[in-house]
Amino acid sequence: MTGITRFTQARPFHVTEHRHPAWKVVLPLGGRVTVHPPGDRPITAPGMIVPPQCTHACSTDSGFTALFIDPWLLASGPSPTALDTGTVERLLAAPSLAEVTALTGRHSELDPRVARVLHADPGTPLAAIAADVGLSASRLRTLVRASVGIPLVRLRQWARLRTAVAGLSRTSAATAAADAGFADQAHLAPTARKLLCRTPASLR
Known part of the structure; x- marks a missing residue:
C-alpha cells in the first residue's frame, strides 16, 4: 500500500x-x-x-x-x-x-514541488531535483520543512530505512541495505537505531 x-x-x-x-x-x-x-x-x-x-x-x-x-x-x-x-x-x-x-484527519495538499522531492528516489541528488522544480536546494529544503514540519534530510533517511525494513523479511540485511541505497549494512544499523531504536537484526 x-x-x-x-x-x-x-x-x-x-x-x-x-x-x-x-x-x-x-x-x-x-x-x-x-x-x-x-x-x-x-x-x-x-x-x-x-x-x-x-x-x-x-x-x-x-x-x-x-x-x-x-x-x-x-x-x-x-x-x-x-x-x-x-x-x-x-x-x-x-x-x-x-x-x-x-x-x-488528512494532511493538506502538498505543493507540487514538495511532492516531487518527497516521492523521488532518496538517492537522487537534491540539487538535480531542485533544478527540476526551479528552486535552489536550500529553498526546497525550507519549503519541505514548512510544509511537512520535518527536515528533508530526516525524511530522506526515513525513506531509505522504510525500504530496508520492507526488504529485511525476504532478504539479508546486507542486500536490504544496498537495495535501499545505504552504502553498506554498517550504514543501515545506525539509522535503524536512531529512527526506530532497533537493530536491523531485530526487524527481520
Missing part, C-alpha cells in the same frame, strides 16, 4: 525513548500497547497511533503489527491516540489509510 510500510513481530517487544519522522500505528495481536511520553503518564490501550517526531518509549505484551505511514499523508497531531479493540481488529484484517485518516 502506497505510503504505508507494514511490519509484524510474533513476540512482545520494548523499545526505549526515540522518535521517528513517520506516523506509527501499533496493533497488538490480542494484547495491549503502552506508550511512555517523556514527563507524562504512560498510555495503555488495545492499539495506538503515535504521531511523527513524538518522543516516546513503547512496549507491547503480545506480538504486534506496526504500520509506518508517511508523515505528509495525515494531519499532524501533538500526542498519541489510543485505539479500541474494534479498530485494531479492522486494521489488522485490512490496513486502511482511510480508517486511520478518519481518526487523525
Whole structure:
C-alpha cells in the first residue's frame, strides 16, 4: 500500500525513548500497547497511533503489527491516540489509510514541488531535483520543512530505512541495505537505531 510500510513481530517487544519522522500505528495481536511520553503518564490501550517526531518509549505484551505511514499523508497531531479493540481488529484484517485518516484527519495538499522531492528516489541528488522544480536546494529544503514540519534530510533517511525494513523479511540485511541505497549494512544499523531504536537484526 502506497505510503504505508507494514511490519509484524510474533513476540512482545520494548523499545526505549526515540522518535521517528513517520506516523506509527501499533496493533497488538490480542494484547495491549503502552506508550511512555517523556514527563507524562504512560498510555495503555488495545492499539495506538503515535504521531511523527513524538518522543516516546513503547512496549507491547503480545506480538504486534506496526504500520509506518508517511508523515505528509495525515494531519499532524501533538500526542498519541489510543485505539479500541474494534479498530485494531479492522486494521489488522485490512490496513486502511482511510480508517486511520478518519481518526487523525488528512494532511493538506502538498505543493507540487514538495511532492516531487518527497516521492523521488532518496538517492537522487537534491540539487538535480531542485533544478527540476526551479528552486535552489536550500529553498526546497525550507519549503519541505514548512510544509511537512520535518527536515528533508530526516525524511530522506526515513525513506531509505522504510525500504530496508520492507526488504529485511525476504532478504539479508546486507542486500536490504544496498537495495535501499545505504552504502553498506554498517550504514543501515545506525539509522535503524536512531529512527526506530532497533537493530536491523531485530526487524527481520
